[in-house]
Amino acid sequence: MAQEYPQHIWHNGHIMPWQDATVHVMAHALHYGSSVFEGIRCYETPNGPAIFRLTDHLKRLFLSAKVYDIVIPYSVDELAAACREVVKANGLSKAYLRPIAFRGLGGFGLSAETPTDVSVASWNMGAYLGADVLEAGIDACVSSWQRFAPNTIPAGAKAGGNYLSGQLIAREARRLGFGEGIALASTGLLSEGAGENLFLVFEGALHTTPASAACLHGITRNSIITLARDAGINVIERDIPREYLYFADELFMCGTAAEITPIRSVDGKPVGPGKPGPVTRQVQDLFFGLFSGKTADKHGWLEALG
Ligand code: PMP
Structure with a gap:
């Protein structure tokens, strides 16, 4: 574009x-x-x-x-x-x-x-992965490209060079007709999206991959963890094997650009019933509510333009 x-x-x-x-x-x-x-x-x-x-x-x-x-x-x-x-x-x-x-x-x-x-x-940038997918959800795939090992390039440092990995993951996904790619870490466990952190809903709790899985320490991820815990949702940061993408009741990606984008399928398999679920919607409401005034800015995250 x-x-x-x-x-x-x-x-x-x-x-x-x-x-x-x-x-x-x-x-x-x-x-x-x-x-x-x-x-x-x-x-x-x-x-x-x-x-x-x-x-x-x-x-x-x-x-x-x-x-x-x-x-x-x-x-x-x-x-x-x-x-x-x-x-x-x-x-x-x-x-x-x-x-x-x-x-x-x-x-x-x-x-x-x-x-x-x-x-x-x-x-002025609209929804990074498309305004329609914020509502409907995206079709994602697991990339054939792994993220870098932790003793090679530090994923926690947001450096330009890291984004060669992100480009491989995102471009492969788009070439294959998917909206976004999800990468595994060098351990074989789930890492994150090309430019987004990853959350899944499983057995009523919100799970997300840890910093040790070659993820960026995302600020949206941290905001979601905080808002969800404030709302009484159990949030667990843990190593997640790939098959949990298929076990999950709900999945979503998050980041400053992607905001909170539901994932409706992975590798052609529907996530839950194939449409965004109630926890994803609740988290979206809490997050976007910060900007509409519906969610109280308890943590002082809104810094006035002045
Ligand atoms: N992971 C990667 C690789 C990213 O590029 C981004 C976007 N900065 C994120 C996660 C999400 O981070 P944040 O919520 O801080 O934008």
């Missing part, structure tokens, strides 16, 4: 026209995947636009950078201000934000010390 670009972007400390935020072809990150980034959403709420868990996302950005010794020359507060500034500069009240810090031009070789470039883009 062709992307429609917004007018402005924040790049290395300033708001500038979108087309001016360019990098050199010899930038380190382009060759070696040495970038760390976030995906964040700004929602319209009854109290005005709010960026969902902005501080938590930026803290994760700094942790990802720490893993790769990428020095970000700004503070969390400065980047939070940049995020707000770019959403406002583009005249948006509902937006997807993409802060990225990457090794730029100025050093060659794997262990080179390079300057860090930092940008924040924001644009």
